[in-house]
Every structure is written in C-alpha cells, then in structure tokens.
Amino acid sequence: MTSSATTFANQRSVSFGFALLIVVLYIFLLAPLVAIVGSSFTQSLLIEFPPKGLSLRWYVEFFSRHDLVSGLIMSLRIGMITAIVTTVIAVMAGLAGRTLRGRLSGWFQVGMALPLLVPELLTAVGLLFFLYEIDLGKTVVGLQMGHILMSFPYAYVSISAALRQVPSSLEEASASMGATGWQTFRLVILPLVMPGVAMGAIFAFINSFDLYTISLLLKPLGGNTLPLALFDFLTYEFKPTAAAAATISIVLSLIGVALVQKLVGLQRAF
Amino acid sequence: MATVEVTGLQKRYQDFLALDGVSLKAKTGQLISLLGPSGCGKSTTLRCLAGFLEPNGGDILVDGESIVSTPANRRGFGVVFQDYALFPHMTVAENVGYGLRLKRLPKGEIATRVYDVMKLVRLDGLDRRLPKEISGGQQQRVALARALVLQPRLLLLDEPLANLDARLRDEVRWLIRDVQQQSGITAFYVTHDQSEAMAMSDMVAVMKAGRVAQFATPREIYQKPTERYVADFTGEANFLPVSQVTGTGEGSYRIVVAGTDLEVTGVPDIPIGWDAELLLRPESLSLVAPDAGTFRGRVTKSAFLGAALHCEITLDDGDVLRLAADPNEQVSAEGKVGVAIDRSHAWLMPKVAP
Numbered sequence: 094m095t096s097s098a099t100t101f102a103n104q105r106s107v108s109f110g111f112a113l114l115i116v117v118l119y120i121f122l123l124a125p126l127v128a129i130v131g132s133s134f135t136q137s138l139l140i141e142f143p144p145k146g147l148s149l150r151w152y153v154e155f156f157s158r159h160d161l162v163s164g165l166i167m168s169l170r171i172g173m174i175t176a177i178v179t180t181v182i183a184v185m186a187g188l189a190g191r192t193l194r195g196r197l198s199g200w201f202q203v204g205m206a207l208p209l210l211v212p213e214l215l216t217a218v219g220l221l222f223f224l225y226e227i228d229l230g231k232t233v234v235g236l237q238m239g240h241i242l243m244s245f246p247y248a249y250v251s252i253s254a255a256l257r258q259v260p261s262s263l264e265e266a267s268a269s270m271g272a273t274g275w276q277t278f279r280l281v282i283l284p285l286v287m288p289g290v291a292m293g294a295i296f297a298f299i300n301s302f303d304l305y306t307i308s309l310l311l312k313p314l315g316g317n318t319l320p321l322a323l324f325d326f327l328t329y330e331f332k333p334t335a336a337a338a339a340t341i342s343i344v345l346s347l348i349g350v351a352l353v354q355k356l357v358g359l360q361r362a363f
Numbered sequence: 364m365a366t367v368e369v370t371g372l373q374k375r376y377q378d379f380l381a382l383d384g385v386s387l388k389a390k391t392g393q394l395i396s397l398l399g400p401s402g403c404g405k406s407t408t409l410r411c412l413a414g415f416l417e418p419n420g421g422d423i424l425v426d427g428e429s430i431v432s433t434p435a436n437r438r439g440f441g442v443v444f445q446d447y448a449l450f451p452h453m454t455v456a457e458n459v460g461y462g463l464r465l466k467r468l469p470k471g472e473i474a475t476r477v478y479d480v481m482k483l484v485r486l487d488g489l490d491r492r493l494p495k496e497i498s499g500g501q502q503q504r505v506a507l508a509r510a511l512v513l514q515p516r517l518l519l520l521d522e523p524l525a526n527l528d529a530r531l532r533d534e535v536r537w538l539i540r541d542v543q544q545q546s547g548i549t550a551f552y553v554t555h556d557q558s559e560a561m562a563m564s565d566m567v568a569v570m571k572a573g574r575v576a577q578f579a580t581p582r583e584i585y586q587k588p589t590e591r592y593v594a595d596f597t598g599e600a601n602f603l604p605v606s607q608v609t610g611t612g613e614g615s616y617r618i619v620v621a622g623t624d625l626e627v628t629g630v631p632d633i634p635i636g637w638d639a640e641l642l643l644r645p646e647s648l649s650l651v652a653p654d655a656g657t658f659r660g661r662v663t664k665s666a667f668l669g670a671a672l673h674c675e676i677t678l679d680d681g682d683v684l685r686l687a688a689d690p691n692e693q694v695s696a697e698g699k700v701g702v703a704i705d706r707s708h709a710w711l712m713p714k715v716a717p
C-alpha cells in the first residue's frame with residue numbers, strides 16, 4: 094500500500110476499507126465474549142445481556158459447586174501436564190524434523206500435524222479402543238494421552254517454526270568450539286527458541302482446556318473436565334453460573350497470552 | 364600448528380558427486396586458499412575438514428593422523444563462517460568466551476584470554492554489545508576472535524569477507540593474514556576472489572567441478588597455469604591458438620603462432636597433437652612500431668583508464684590480443700602496430716589438462 098504508484102486518495106480509501114474490515118472482524122470475534130462476561134455479573138437468575146444489576150453471586154455459586162470446581166481442577170491439571178509433555182516431545186520432534194531434507198521433510202511435517210487432519214471423533218473412537226486394549230480405558234492416564242495427542246500439533250507448529258529460524262551454522266560454530274550436542278542445545282538453541290517453546294506450551298494448554306469430544310469419550314468414570322461438567326450442568330440448569338465458568342476460562346487464556354507476551358518481550362534476541 | 368594432508372577426498376550429495384578426488388597439502392603455518400567459481404566444491408571441502416560433513420572417500424591427515432572419524436567438536440579447529448554465525452543472544456564477550464566456558468576454565472582466565480584476543484583483533488570496548496549492535500566488519504572480527512581464542516590447530520575460513528563492503532574487506536583481509544602469520548596457525552581460506560587468494564596465500568588450490576585443477580604458489584598459478592581454466596580464473600589473459608608444437612626439451616617448445624615461429628616455455632609433457640594455446644598476460648605485451656615486435660595488427664578498440672590505455676588489437680590472421688599500453692600512447696584506428704612480447708612471460712599450456 095506504500096507503493097508510490099498509488100495516489101494519496103486511493104491509499105486513503107484502501108486503508109479506510111481495510112480498517113472497517115478489521116473493526117467488523119473484531120466485533121464479530123469479541124461480541125460473544127463481551128456478552129458472556131457481561132452476563133456473568135448479572136443479579137438475575139437467567140443468562141442475559143445486558144446484565145440486570147451487578148453481583149458476584151454466580152462466581153460464589155460456581156466455586157461452591159463441587160462438580161464444577163473439580164472439573165476446573167481436572168482441566169487445569171490435565172492442561173498443565175499436556176503443555177509440559179507436548180512441549181518436550183515437540184522440541185525433540187522439531188529437532189529431528191530439522192535434519193531432514195527435501196520430500197522427507199514435507200512428509201514429516203504432515204505426519205506431525207496428522208491429529209489436526211483426522212476428525213477428532215475418529216481419533217477419539219480409535220483411541221478408546223486402543224486404550225481399552227492396553228487396560229487404560231476410562232482412566233485419567235488415558236484421557237491425558239488423548240489430550241497430549243490432540244494438542245501436540247499446536248505445540249509442534251509453533252516450536253518447529255522457531256527452530257527453523259535458527260541457522261544451522263550456529264550449531265556448527267558451537268560444535269567447532271568443542272560443544273557436545275547437548276551443550277549446543279542448552280546454550281544456543283534452547284535460549285533462541287524459548288519464545289516459540291513458551292508459545293507452543295500455552296497453545297497446547299489452551300487447546301487441552303478446550304477439548305470436548307475426546308474428553309467425552311475418554312473421561313474416567315466419575316471424572317469430568319470443565320467443558321464436560323459445564324455441559325452436564327447446562328443440561329439441567331440454565332443459570333449464569335455457566336457464564337461465570339466461561340469467564341474464568343477466558344481469564345485463564347488471557348493470563349496465558351500475557352505470559353507469552355512477557356516471555357517473548359524478555360528475550361534479547363530476534 | 365599442524366600439517367594437513369588431504370588425499371583423494373570424495374563427497375557425494377545423493378547422486379551428485381560434489382568432490383571428486385581433492386588432494387591438498389599444507390605445511391605448518393601456511394595459508395592455503397581454495398579458489399574457484401561458485402559451486403565448484405570449495406565449501407564442501409572446508410566442511411569435510413571441519414567435520415560438518417563426512418566424506419564418502421579419501422582421507423584427511425592432520426599431523427600425520429587421520430581425522431575423518433573424529434567428530435567436529437573434538438577436532439579443535441577454528442571455523443569462521445560466511446554469515447559469521449555469532450550467537451545472537453550472547454554479548455560479544457560471551458561469544459568470544461564460549462569455547463573457553465565449555466572447557467570449564469576459571470572465570471578470571473576466561474576474562475583475560477577474551478580481553479587479549481579482543482585486543483588482537485581490535486575489538487576492545489565492545490564486550491557488552493550484542494552482535495546486532497555492532498557493524499558487519501566488527502561482527503566478522505568477533506567471529507575471528509572466537510575461533511582464535513581457543514588456539515586452534517587449524518583455522519578454516521569460508522568466504523569470510525563476502526558480506527563486507529570493499530573498504531572493510533581490505534582491512535579485515537590484512538588483519539586475518541597478520542594474525543594468522545603471527546600465531547603461525549595453518550589456515551584454509553575459501554574465496555571466489557582471485558586477487559584475495561593471490562594476495563593472502565602461501566598456496567592456492569584452483570578448484571574446478573569438484574577437483575583441484577592446480578595446486579601451487581600464487582606466482583605459479585598466475586604465470587604457469589596448467590590449463591586455460593586456471594589462467595582464466597586468475598586474471599586477465601590472452602589465449603592464442605598455436606600450431607606445429609614440437610618439444611625441444613623439458614617444458615620448452617617450438618611453436619607457430621599467428622604465423623610466427625617462437626621458442627617458448629610451457630607446461631611439461633603436453634601430449635603430441637593435444638590442443639594447446641599460448642597464454643599472454645596483458646602486461647607481458649607492449650605496443651611497438653609496425654615492423655618491430657613479434658606480431659602485427661591493427662588497434663580495433665581502445666579505452667583510456669587513467670593509469671593505462673587498454674587496447675584491443677586484431678592481428679593480421681584475425682586473432683585478438685588485449686593489452687595495457689602507456690596512457691600517452693597515440694593510437695589510431697587504421698594504423699598498423701607491432702606487438703612485442705616478453706617471452707619469459709609467454710606460456711604454452713593445454714586448453715584442457717590431459
């Protein structure tokens with residue numbers, strides 16, 4: 094748009110149209126969030142927007158309900174373990190993928206993204222059979238494995254992109270100065286890809302926090318993740334407690350994004 | 364401080380033979396240039412030396428011992444990369460001290476050695492900067508310092524000046540040569556710039572499609588090339604077709620060139636009947652009166668370049684010679700001129716090495 098050929102007036106109308114598009118897009122993305130957050134503060138007994146009066150009663154209600162709180166705790170725990178495990182695996186896979194050349198490298202990328210390409214329901218059903226086969230059906234470990242599988246591509250995409258930014262000459266330089274592979278990884282590669290790793294971990298966490306279908310099929314007996322607990326809850330009651338729960342999820346996501354910002358901002362390089 | 368002997372080195376990328384029997388020899392303290400056009404295998408050779416690539420054949424001996432199965436991190440060679448390969452998240456001092464830190468030397472010793480080497484390459488005062496906060500020439504010197512601080516047995520440089528502008532290039536080039544000579548480190552230096560190779564090296568290996576076309580001193584490479592490819596790559600050159608080549612002793616020949624009989628020296632043992640040419644560097648030719656000199660012709664082009672007058676002379680039989688004449692020489696497009704040759708600088712060589 095900065096091309097000297099375009100006239101000033103032209104640029105203005107183009108950027109105005111573009112700005113309008115952005116605004117519409119944001120309204121479209123943010124309106125549901127505003128509605129749900131707003132209605133969580135209502136005093137009335139129904140989810141409604143704009144809220145009638147202001148109160149925190151639905152938050153109190155949320156934290157006093159055992160089923161919802163234990164769902165939240167389960168989701169947080171599974172999300173954190175998912176974030177850690179997928180990040181470690183994705184770093185290793187990224188390092189491996191980086192050494193491949195040509196067509197093999199392309200296939201490797203596709204392979205790593207496979208959980209995104211196969212419908213979640215199919216993966217879930219397949220995994221359910223598999224987990225029963227190895228005696229992990231309907232257990233927390235099984236559910237955890239499902240979450241790791243489904244969240245892996247998000248971590249991988251972010252981390253492998255960061256790894257590709259590191260020129261291989263840095264590794265060679267490090268080796269030429271006597272570093273072992275591990276030293277090169279710890280002192281050179283890891284610090285440089287840390288923002289991408291943090292981003293990958295948070296993507297994986299948010300994705301895991303959000304998973305529904307796979308959790309529904311793999312959940313342990315008597316255990317629920319927050320989305321499942323909420324769905325059960327909404328089946329019988331249509332109270333703003335659900336809006337409060339959703340708001341808590343949004344806040345958690347925002348904390349994640351802020352963390353990434355901070356981590357990326359702290360990096361001296363790139 | 365090491366002797367290096369590379370014998371019959373081969374490297375294959377999938378089905379492409381990038382190195383096809385490279386052989387070189389470096390004495391202690393020598394700087395060897397690998398010279399050739401892009402894609403001829405210079406970097407591949409250097410990367411085999413560094414240990415980043417595993418050759419498919421041949422051997423590399425350092426101080427008489429084969430190193431091909433030693434991993435890069437145990438070879439103890441310093442490597443300077445074309446893109447510098449500085450660690451962007453470390454300060455200049457941390458970059459330079461990286462190898463010492465890996466050796467777990469005491470902090471104080473690291474600091475003194477880093478300080479000394481930074482002074483050597485004139486980087487004093489920049490220790491706390493990040494690589495992105497210093498200029499290209501300074502980055503290049505950090506890369507050099509980082510390799511030198513470990514007192515490597517062998518210094519490997521891959522086009523270290525390629526990303527610098529002309530003025531800096533000169534400065535860093537002499538710095539590299541000075542430091543290399545002072546410390547007596549054996550060095551391999553990859554470049555595609557013939558003047559750089561000539562000016563800096565003890566020996567030059569001119570590479571051609573994965574082979575060494577000639578391995579000799581800069582003087583020999585320039586004056587006594589083994590084939591046209593080498594002569595072409597090492598400076599301005601005239602090539603005249605010759606006929607009736609008869610050997611008159613080891614490396615001396617009687618030939619007929621542009622209708623004139625000449626006694627010249629040349630590459631020894633050119634096979635009888637092999638396509639040969641006479642190399643005449645522009646500076647071995649001079650303009651003389653039409654009836655003096657070895658050849659006669661007309662000046663068909665001339666360009667005043669200040670220090671010299673570049674002329675193109677078409678000989679009577681159609682061959683073309685380029686030479687640098689005195690800038691005040693009066694040349695006319697129509698008049699006949701004679702061309703005298705300095706026969707000690709005429710060199711007979713095969714068009715393609717047998």
Ligand SMILES: Nc1ncnc2c1ncn2[C@@H]1O[C@H](COP(=O)(O)OP(=O)(O)O)[C@@H](O)[C@H]1O
Nearest residue numbers: 376379381399400401402403404405406407408
């Ligand atoms: N990793 C690689 N895979 C395939 N071919 C390569 C690879 N690296 C280099 N080559 C090829 O090998 C030849 C020599 O390369 P290189 O040693 O880098 O040349 P130079 O440094 O002389 O320009 C080139 O033709 C190049 O295309």
Ligand SMILES: [Mg+2]
Nearest residue numbers: 405406407522
């Ligand atoms: Mg190269």
